[in-house]
Amino acid sequence: MVQKTTTEKSAKASAKVEEKEVLNEADLKKKSEYLYAVGKRKTSIAQVRVYKKGEGGIVINEKDLKDYFPTSARQETVKAPLTLIGQGDKLNVTVKVLGGGFVSQSEAIRHGVSLALVQLNPNFRKPLKKAGFITRDARKKERKKPGLKGARRAPQWKKR
Numbered sequence: 074m075v076q077k078t079t080t081e082k083s084a085k086a087s088a089k090v091e092e093k094e095v096l097n098e099a100d101l102k103k104k105s106e107y108l109y110a111v112g113k114r115k116t117s118i119a120q121v122r123v124y125k126k127g128e129g130g131i132v133i134n135e136k137d138l139k140d141y142f143p144t145s146a147r148q149e150t151v152k153a154p155l156t157l158i159g160q161g162d163k164l165n166v167t168v169k170v171l172g173g174g175f176v177s178q179s180e181a182i183r184h185g186v187s188l189a190l191v192q193l194n195p196n197f198r199k200p201l202k203k204a205g206f207i208t209r210d211a212r213k214k215e216r217k218k219p220g221l222k223g224a225r226r227a228p229q230w231k232k233r
Contacts, residue, residue: 106124106125106126107122107123107124107125108122108123108125108189108190108192108193109121109122109189110123110185110186110187110188110189110192111185111188112180112181112182112183112184112185112186112187112188113181113184113209114173114177114178114180114181114184114209114210115173115177115181115210115212115213115214116172116173116177116213117170117171117172117173117174117177117178117180117181118170118171118172118181119168119169119170119178119181119182119184119185120168120169120170120185121166121167121168121182121185121186121188121189122166122167122168122189123164123165123166123186123189123190123193124164124165124166124167125164125193126164126165127163127164127165127166128162128163128165129155129161129162129163129164129165130165130166131151131152131165131166131167131168132165132166132167132168133151133167133168133170133182134168134169134170138151138152142175142179144175147175147176147179150176150179150180150182150183151179151182151183151186153183153204153206154183154186154187154190154201154204154206155186155190157200157201157204157206158190158197158200158201160190164193166186168182168185170182180210183206184206184207184209184210186206187201187206187207188207191207
């Protein structure tokens with residue numbers, strides 16, 4: 074058996090450290106390939122990734138946009154920020170969205186995409202803000218109050 078010297082051991086250890094540094098640089102490049110933002114509307118939360126390179130594909134919960142939102146109105150809501158700034162065919166978007174209904178989910182996605190586009194280029198902020206895509210719509214369902222049928226509806230009143 075040949076016993077390894079300490080210099081050989083340290084050389085192997087330094088080689089491993091260099092490999093890790095190279096991997097970390099590659100990880101950093103991968104992380105910078107997309108921009109992340111969270112969009113919200115009512116009870117919907119959309120986690121959006123906008124990839125810097127792409128051909129205009131939009132994937133929502135691992136489904137294509139047309140499969141997830143069959144109506145054209147919801148599809149246009151999601152695409153609105155990209156078409157407004159003219160980047161619809163240059164960026165890929167992946168989304169993980171939870172909660173709410175179709176309308177609130179599509180508007181949460183629109184909010185998240187808009188915030189990610191502002192990270193990509195701060196010059197996009199002005200047109201997106203003017204269109205109202207950056208502003209968080211804070212309206213939520215009002216709670217039911219005691220003594221009432223709903224949030225505001227009172228029980229039927231009888232005169233006699």
